[in-house]
Amino acid sequence: MKPGHRRTARALEFALTLGDADAWSDFAGLAAHHLTEAERAGLAFAALARLAPEQAERVACLALGAAGAPLPAFLAVMDEARLWASLASRAERKAYTLAAFEALGGSDRAAFLQHVSGRAAA
Structure with missing residues (x-):
């Protein structure tokens, strides 16, 4: 196992154990640093694919930011x-x-x- 994978797995263990926002934020930071984009995408897909569609959409909207209310149109x-x-x-x-x-x-x-x-x- 790569050292970065080992550190990320350990951070995931802490996040699951502690279950608070700080632990998940720490995990996300380590994952961003030690995992490739493809590895992070695989992790995200695996987690979202096992949620109910409505829950997966809510999680994705929180992660990506939903559009919110449309702003008044200016020209076009x-x-x-x-x-x-x-x-x-x-x-x-x-x-x-x-x-x-x-x-x-x-x-x-x-x-x-x-x-x-x-x-x-x-």
Whole structure:
């Protein structure tokens, strides 16, 4: 076993034993220093893959930072909306899509449904 792997494994043991934010932060720091990006990705994948989808999404959003509420558009409304959507979590996209749809008037709702019904469902 590589010395860096041994140190990282020991830090994981402490994090699991102590279970506090400082111990997990120390583990993350040692992992970042001693493990390759591929090794860290494998570790993250293994942990996320064994969580319920909703829990995995919450953990990923905490780690990556969710987009939060969209900011008011300044110039190019559609470009800014697309940028926000690319940063938003699945839950954020679903919530804001439904809220925006519900806020549309009848003719705008009909036009929206016409627009999306022409696209193939994924």
